[in-house]
Amino acid sequence: LDLRETKEELAFRRDFRQWLEETLPGVRSAQEPPLASTEEQIYAERRRFDRALHRGGWSGITWKREYGGRGGSLTEQMIFAEECARAAAPEVFNRGGLGVMGPTIADCGTEEQRRRFLPAILASDEIWCQGFSEPDAGSDLAGLKTWAEAVDGGWSVRGQKTWTTLGHFADFCMLLARTSREAKKHHGLTMFIVPMQQPGVVVRPIRQIAGDQEFCEVFFDGAFVPTENLIGQVGDGWSVAMVVLGHERSTHFIGRQVRLGQEVTALVELVRLKAGEVPSELKDRLVDVCVRSEALRWTVWSHIARFEAGGRPGPVDSATKVFWSDVWQDLANLAIDIEAAVGLPVDIPRHGRPDWNLTYLSSRAATIYAGTSEIQKNIIAERALGLPRG
Amino acid sequence: MQFSLDASEREVQENISSFLSRRAPVSVDRVVDLKGLYCEMGHLGFFSLSVPEAAGGLGLPFFMAGLFALAAGRELLPGPWLEHLLALEAMVAAGAGATELSPALAGRRLEAFAFTEVRLSHHPAKIEGRLPRVPAGVQRRVLLASSDSSVGPVLIAVGTTGQGIAEQPLESVDLTWDGVSVDYESVAVESQRPLPKHTIGELANKAAILAAAAAIGASDRLLEDTVAYVLSRHQFDRPIGSFQAVKHRLADLYINLEHVRNLVLAALAHEDGERTRLAPMAKVMADQVYRSAAETALQLHGGLGFTWECPVHLYLKNSLRLRTVPVSSSHHRHLVGARLAIL
Numbered sequence: 180l181d182l183r184e185t186k187e188e189l190a191f192r193r194d195f196r197q198w199l200e201e202t203l204p205g206v207r208s209a210q211e212p213p214l215a216s217t218e219e220q221i222y223a224e225r226r227r228f229d230r231a232l233h234r235g236g237w238s239g240i241t242w243k244r245e246y247g248g249r250g251g252s253l254t255e256q257m258i259f260a261e262e263c264a265r266a267a268a269p270e271v272f273n274r275g276g277l278g279v280m281g282p283t284i285a286d287c288g289t290e291e292q293r294r295r296f297l298p299a300i301l302a303s304d305e306i307w308c309q310g311f312s313e314p315d316a317g318s319d320l321a322g323l324k325t326w327a328e329a330v331d332g333g334w335s336v337r338g339q340k341t342w343t344t345l346g347h348f349a350d351f352c353m354l355l356a357r358t359s360r361e362a363k364k365h366h367g368l369t370m371f372i373v374p375m376q377q378p379g380v381v382v383r384p385i386r387q388i389a390g391d392q393e394f395c396e397v398f399f400d401g402a403f404v405p406t407e408n409l410i411g412q413v414g415d416g417w418s419v420a421m422v423v424l425g426h427e428r429s430t431h432f433i434g435r436q437v438r439l440g441q442e443v444t445a446l447v448e449l450v451r452l453k454a455g456e457v458p459s460e461l462k463d464r465l466v467d468v469c470v471r472s473e474a475l476r477w478t479v480w481s482h483i484a485r486f487e488a489g490g491r492p493g494p495v496d497s498a499t500k501v502f503w504s505d506v507w508q509d510l511a512n513l514a515i516d517i518e519a520a521v522g523l524p525v526d527i528p529r530h531g532r533p534d535w536n537l538t539y540l541s542s543r544a545a546t547i548y549a550g551t552s553e554i555q556k557n558i559i560a561e562r563a564l565g566l567p568r569g
Numbered sequence: 570m571q572f573s574l575d576a577s578e579r580e581v582q583e584n585i586s587s588f589l590s591r592r593a594p595v596s597v598d599r600v601v602d603l604k605g606l607y608c609e610m611g612h613l614g615f616f617s618l619s620v621p622e623a624a625g626g627l628g629l630p631f632f633m634a635g636l637f638a639l640a641a642g643r644e645l646l647p648g649p650w651l652e653h654l655l656a657l658e659a660m661v662a663a664g665a666g667a668t669e670l671s672p673a674l675a676g677r678r679l680e681a682f683a684f685t686e687v688r689l690s691h692h693p694a695k696i697e698g699r700l701p702r703v704p705a706g707v708q709r710r711v712l713l714a715s716s717d718s719s720v721g722p723v724l725i726a727v728g729t730t731g732q733g734i735a736e737q738p739l740e741s742v743d744l745t746w747d748g749v750s751v752d753y754e755s756v757a758v759e760s761q762r763p764l765p766k767h768t769i770g771e772l773a774n775k776a777a778i779l780a781a782a783a784a785i786g787a788s789d790r791l792l793e794d795t796v797a798y799v800l801s802r803h804q805f806d807r808p809i810g811s812f813q814a815v816k817h818r819l820a821d822l823y824i825n826l827e828h829v830r831n832l833v834l835a836a837l838a839h840e841d842g843e844r845t846r847l848a849p850m851a852k853v854m855a856d857q858v859y860r861s862a863a864e865t866a867l868q869l870h871g872g873l874g875f876t877w878e879c880p881v882h883l884y885l886k887n888s889l890r891l892r893t894v895p896v897s898s899s900h901h902r903h904l905v906g907a908r909l910a911i912l
Contacts (some may be wrong), residue, residue, distance in 0.1 A: 180578070180632065180838040183570040188570065254570055449909045462912065466905045470850045474832035480572035481831045488573065498824040559823055560816030564796050566810040 611676020
């Protein structure tokens with residue numbers, strides 16, 4: 180093990196930190212820091228941040244140079260996330276496009292698709308969503324029913340997707356649909372790039388338990404997809420979906436781990452302020468959360484080392500997904516217990532502090548999205564431990 | 570930053586593991602000639618890994634000693650290997666040279682370090698005191714001592730037989746480790762050296778990390794053995810490992826084990842203040858995971874797991890002792906809390 184940061188990594192950190200310091204004031208909403216920004220203000224700020232990153236040449240850290248990225252390492256991606264957290268930068272808006280869908284097009288798309296779509300993702304000129312889950316196909320994703328039928332010059336899509344993050348802002352949807360009724364479940368699927376701005380697509384935001392509307396239902400009623408928007412071959416959709424999930428379960432988690440670390444720090448600071456009032460049993464729980472958050476951090480570094488050595492996403496990434504979601508939920512549970520024990524939130528200004536009730540509510544989704552904990556444990560049991568399918 | 574074992578690190582780990590699994594494989598009826606085994610390990614350099622070359626060692630990073638601890642935990646290596654390694658670390662920290670260390674490095678003389686402090690009086694140098702719980706079967710003890718005339722702590726070495734030494738065997742829940750209590754009444758010391766004060770904290774960190782590494786090795790083994798068992802055991806005409814309730818319990822263990830492993834490796838790999846921060850964290854989590862690994866293994870071995878003939882109890886009992894090394898988990902939890910300034 181070599182835990183020292185290289186000269187290049189140190190330089191990357193220094194340069195990006197300096198850029199953030201110079202750029203962030205111009206990105207933040209004029210109203211900041213208020214008690215509550217509206218959802219629209221937050222989205223607008225996130226969009227401004229994406230554009231600034233692109234102008235500054237910081238978009239697509241790990242994307243290849245030939246596609247307009249920086250050609251950087253995952254270590255740099257981690258440093259990027261750490262510095263964003265340190266500076267309390269907005270979350271990247273086109274997260275799915277930059278972290279998951281763009282890299283999938285780079286891996287599985289045609290050269291024309293790469294040229295057509297990657298630059299606009301990188302610039303966040305075009306926002307992407309992911310059309311996988313359906314009302315009747317969640318964990319059993321391959322049981323999905325959305326149907327694409329060959330028509331003149333392309334395909335016509337009918338069906339419904341749900342839990343579609345940022346569907347209401349998206350220009351394109353990476354959509355998994357059934358293209359054969361005869362082929363076996365996993366073999367009858369194909370991956371499409373669906374333009375969202377057309378009459379055959381209707382998007383309805385879903386209000387989530389924390390009150391925000393990040394998810395949507397998307398209805399496809401004869402939506403047209405030109406032939407050149409197919410990713411991979413007809414019937415190859417499942418293997419492309421695995422590439423998507425691979426990106427979702429690996430590199431994507433760098434940012435999540437760093438944000439969790441930030442929230443842990445915020446809770447530690449709160450307890451420090453109220454040290455005399457927080458019962459020792461809650462402090463013990465905080466120690467446990469800190470310890471597990473630290474274990475997560477080093478595990479993410481171990482994943483980075485594995486990927487940089489050419490490793491593929493695997494069941495150990497499922498382990499990190501489950502572990503991260505459990506630690507996050509434990510942190511959020513603890514935070515509201517601590518607030519209840521000391522009579523907060525009343526006498527400490529809210530500014531700069533997470534709203535723990537919202538964090539608690541949001542964290543409940545973490546064990547469900549991107550593959551439920553139950554499904555992840557099946558994956559681990561079967562693929563890491565070699566136990567038979569039930 | 571490169572957070573993965575390099576080729577030489579993997580080779581060291583594999584060599585130690587394969588030696589131990591050949592020479593002293595864990596089993597309920599294992600009979601080990603400790604003296605012979607420790608001589609062989611000394612001969613192979615297992616105790617010399619992180620000892621500086623000037624002191625007769627191999628001069629490798631402390632990380633390598635951690636790899637030894639992982640392998641030792643996996644095979645439940647019996648005897649005072651951890652206390653022996655710490656004795657060497659302490660003697661090196663106090664400036665002992667190659668000549669003095671060579672019998673311990675070679676495994677010819679088993680030594681044991683204890684954090685318990687005894688009273689030292691001078692002219693001639695004699696100690697008084699009591700060690701409530703230390704390993705049996707060693708030839709020399711390395712102890713911390715204080716006296717009215719010395720400014721800081723003193724590291725002393727003392728034999729285990731002779732006038733004024735009374736050793737009483739203790740009941741030990743851990744079948745791989747025999748303990749004694751020792752009373753010293755005006756006992757002459759073999760050597761004494763001033764010990765830089767900060768080294769006591771460093772020794773405590775190293776002890777915690779080595780114990781944590783052993784817990785990881787043992788948990789790895791429990792997971793592997795339990796997976797093999799649930800694949801071979803059939804009920805309702807299918808392997809019990811095909812039932813989701815069983816699979817998820819093992820998946821939970823795998824998840825926690827993969828994450829605590831990286832925390833322990835990080836604690837092992839740091840040489841600076843970061844080790845002081847990570848060591849108690851690694852120990853707290855390793856203690857939890859090891860115990861739950863042993864409990865999960867016991868549960869999934871069913872009625873067999875509760876019997877003497879199944880080796881799971883050896884690990885469960887080892888986990889109960891290891892969590893008190895060098896001090897209790899609750900002390901390590903306290904250290905983490907103190908460092909976070911939340912207490």
